[in-house]
Amino acid sequence: MPLIEVKNLEKVYRNDSVATSALAGVSFDINDNEFVAIMGPSGSGKSTLLHVLGFLDDYTGGEYRFDGKTVFDYSKDDIAHVRNQKMGFIFQAFNLLARTSVLDNVKLPLVYSSVPPEKWDEMALKAIESVGLSHRLYHQPSQLSGGEQQRVAIARAIVNNPNVIFADEPTGNLDSKSGGQVMEVIQRLHDEGHTVVLITHETYTAEYAERIITLRDGLIESDRKVMERRRAAEHFVK
Numbered sequence: 001m002p003l004i005e006v007k008n009l010e011k012v013y014r015n016d017s018v019a020t021s022a023l024a025g026v027s028f029d030i031n032d033n034e035f036v037a038i039m040g041p042s043g044s045g046k047s048t049l050l051h052v053l054g055f056l057d058d059y060t061g062g063e064y065r066f067d068g069k070t071v072f073d074y075s076k077d078d079i080a081h082v083r084n085q086k087m088g089f090i091f092q093a094f095n096l097l098a099r100t101s102v103l104d105n106v107k108l109p110l111v112y113s114s115v116p117p118e119k120w121d122e123m124a125l126k127a128i129e130s131v132g133l134s135h136r137l138y139h140q141p142s143q144l145s146g147g148e149q150q151r152v153a154i155a156r157a158i159v160n161n162p163n164v165i166f167a168d169e170p171t172g173n174l175d176s177k178s179g180g181q182v183m184e185v186i187q188r189l190h191d192e193g194h195t196v197v198l199i200t201h202e203t204y205t206a207e208y209a210e211r212i213i214t215l216r217d218g219l220i221e222s223d224r225k226v227m228e229r230r231r232a233a234e235h236f237v238k
Helices: 046-053 076-085 102-111 117-130 146-158 176-191
Strands: 004-015 018-030 035-039 061-066 087-091 164-168 195-200 211-216 219-225
Touching (some): 018 046, 018 061, 046 061, 046 164, 087 146, 117 146, 146 176, 164 176, 176 195
Parallel strands (some): 164 195
Antiparallel strands (some): 004 018, 004 061, 211 219
């Protein structure tokens, strides 16, 4: 059974009497441990799709199943649990707490989990070590580079060891070197068994995935396997 099943998915935004279709009947599956990039130009519907997949927004028509269940099969508490335990989110804007240490930023998802508090430091330290920032534990975001901030955001996303990582333009605010470091981390997470769904408008970033779904005007324009995957060192200058 696929981890993610999307059938004829539609999303319409309504503003007074004006209806705008963001998704116009999208269908695809994503299996466990796949690395899939969803790309397309601005306005193609890719960010809307990610918000639906991550239970951050509802949909207007069609069907979406995560781990065999639709959003309607879950209670509000169940949805919160799934998003906390089974999904990790990486955003272009980092979304870190400004006057909070790296360690406490990464521990934040654990506050809303069932993990006993005595295990929070151990789990957060492991996640921070995995992104190479053990030497920045007590720094605040303002004391870090953009690339380091994004790696903190990745550590926060993986601290609960989620099934799937949703990455929305994770290199969009970064220079070439920092972008390469972030892509190396994302590649390694996939190699370790995580499902990765990467949202991007850049072809060279999408080609780190195994498969590229291209959206245009709310529809799937193509869904293809990547025959020769890039590795971070191939594009980004160190």
